[in-house]
Every structure is written in structure tokens, then in C-alpha cells.
Amino acid sequence: MARVSITDRTLVVEIEGLDRLWAVRSRIEIPLANVRGATVDPGIFREPKGIKVGGTHFPGVITAGTFRSGGEWVFWDVKNPAKAVVIELADERYSRLVVEVDDPRATVDLVEHAKRPAA
Secondary structure (H helix, E strand, O other), X not given: OEEEEEEOOEEEEEXXXXXXXXXXXXXXXXXXXXXXXXXXXXHHHHOOOOEEEEXXXXXXXXXXXXXXEOOEEEEEEEOOXXXXXXXXXXXXXXXXXXXXXXXXXXXXXXXHHHHOXXX
16 A cells, blocks of 8 residues: 655655565655546556566456556556556656555545645
């Protein structure tokens, strides 16, 4: 599972527990200016993952790590598709982060609210 937070105009994704081992990463930081948006998407787990470059993939059990799909890099950390959030990125190594979070709706709201310019 991942924990998503916002600090200093930066999106921070911290991979928790044993998922750090499966994903071969523990933290990803992205400037908010490069975050295009976030959505709850349990169906994404059924989509082709592409070629695993580093990490773990047991179909239907866990997808974690870096994958190359359609010419793009995608980071995955999902075991429970019902809690999957997709974070779309621009001008970053990854085009998308697909992560399992404790509260998908709250995570999407956090990202979308943080992207809005301050009034």
C-alpha cells in the first residue's frame, strides 16, 4: 500500500511495509506542476501491465514496480484493485503512478485540491 501526501508543492508517494520490497522503491516525489490529475480506477488492474522492468507481478495477486507499456513508464503498487488510484503525470520519468491507498476518494480529493492555484 502507498501513502500519498503533499508537502511544499510536491506530491510524495511513500510505499509502505513489504510493498517497498515488491516494488523496489520506497518513495517517489513529483512537483505538483507535473501532476495532471488523479482518479479512482479499480478497473485498471485488469489492463495489460506491459514489460516488468523492476518489481513483482503475480497476476491477480500483486503488481508492484516499474513497467514499460506502450512506450511509457508506469509505476504500480496494487494488491486490492478496489483501492487503486491512478495519478497522471507530465514531464516525468513515469507517465502514471497506479497505487493502492487506504482511502481512494480522499487521496484523489487531496491531489485535485492541491493542484488548484491558491486564491
